[in-house]
Amino acid sequence: MTPRRLLLAGALGVAALLFVGLAFVPLMFGAGQFLFSGGVGGNCVNVSEAGAQPAAANDAKAVPVTYLALYQAAGKKYGIPWNVLAGIGKVETDHGRSTQPGVSSGENYAGAGGPMQFLAATFKAFAVDGNKDGKKDRYDPADAIPSAAAYLKHNGAPSRMKTAIFQYNHSWDYVDLVLDWAKRYVGGDFKIVQANGIDCADNELPANVGELVKKMIAFALAQRGKPYVFGANGPDAWDCSSLVQAAYRQVGLNIPRTTFEQWPFGVKVGKGKEQPGDLVFxxxxxxxxxxxxxxxxxxxxxxxMIVASCSSCVPAIGVKSYKRSDWVGVTRPLARPDFKKKVSDLAVQQPAD
Known part of the structure; x- marks a missing residue:
């Protein structure tokens, strides 16, 4: 197969309408109901078993022992079913046994090389020193196989496995062939997860989150499935700063529009002390x-965090880790004195039970 990789690679609009005017609704309105029953989580996908490591079947005996061990080790480390890695290795180079150009040395006509058929630039971006020898060699299966796992992970595996395999080689026939081999290696009883919607775990909130923060987060979560458009202000599309601005606005709190203005607006909080509702930059x-x-x-x-990431990101608006290498810091707008007073005033407006 000829790899054509890139280097770096249903809408819930009605839910937004449910939150219009929340600034004027008593703060104890049941936001928890929206978060934990129906609403945002109604069509979620459970991806908790997406990275499970199935047992090898008889067909796996045809995989070279060294390669099988590498597939299984990389699968376990990166949370990618090992048999999917084996399927890619089989389709690409028959687990390094192909005599075609670009397998053990050099490149094929598309510029790919090594047992997992990496383009040089892609391998440079995702390379792993699997055997800890101080080198990252795309022709060494000990490096190439975990690098393939890292690349799949970057592109959405294991919760969006078909999408990740398609990014590996832009052909749906390729995806089907890889998955056919993946099934054979574990005896046929194997289903991958392709969660194009919402991960059920992403609807969970830590205990003891206040109702006001729940409302802000619930609004932002309800925007999943909508596109990221730079400069958009909703309700059909958002960028990163307009999404968080709108979330605060739902509870009657106004923060600046742009990220550059939002950064100095809130009270700075040390990393590790962030709380739900804080902003991460x-x-x-x-x-x-x-x-x-x-x-x-x-x-x-x-x-x-809930974030509007970018127009080409999958998902464009979704729940992602904020513990990244480019994480600058955290602010807490709710700690501003004027916001504290506003929150107190809103709480006073609540009718007695």
Whole structure:
């Protein structure tokens, strides 16, 4: 197969309408119901077993022993079913046994090389020193196989496995062939996860989150499935800063529109002390820096944020980890004195039970 990889690679609009005017609704309105029954989580996909490692079947005996061990080790480390890695290795080079150009040395006509058929630039971006020998060699299966696992992970595996395999080689016939081999290696009883919607675990909030923060997060979660458009202000599309601005606006709190304005607006919080509803900032995008971050998301908890990432990201708006290398810092708008007073005033407006 000829790899054609890139280097780096249903809408819930009605839910947004449910939250219009929440600034004027008593704060104890049942946001928890929206989060934990129906609503956002109604069509979620359980991906908890997406990275499970199935047992090898008889057909796996045809895989060279050294390659089988490498597939299984990389699968376990990166949470990718090992048999999918084996399927890719089989389709690409018959587990390194192909005599075609670009397998043991050199490149094929598309510029791919090694047992997992990496383009040089792609391998450079995702290379893993699997055998800890101080080198990253795309012709060495000990490096190439875990690098393939890392690349699949980057592209959405294991929760969006078909998407990740398609990114490996832009052909749906290729995807089907890889998965056919993956099934054979484990005796046929194997189903991958292709979660194009919402991960059920992403709807969970830590205990003791206040109703006001629940409402903000619930609004932001309800925007999943909508596109990222730079400069958009909703309700059909958002960018990173307009999404968090709108989430705060739902509870009657106004924060600035752009990331550059939002960064100095909230009270700075040390990393590791962030709470749900806090804003997390990143040194990402043109004109940004460690003291001038250009990307923002909102903390949900457990190391995750709800964020409008980019137009080509999958998902464009979704729940992702904020513990990244470009993470600059955290702010807490709710700790501002004027916001504290506003929250108190809103709480007073609540009718007695």
């Amino acid at each position: 990143f040194n990402s995008g043109p004109g940004t820096g460690a003291d001038n971050p250009g990307h923002v998301g909102m903390v949900i908890g457990k190391g995750k």
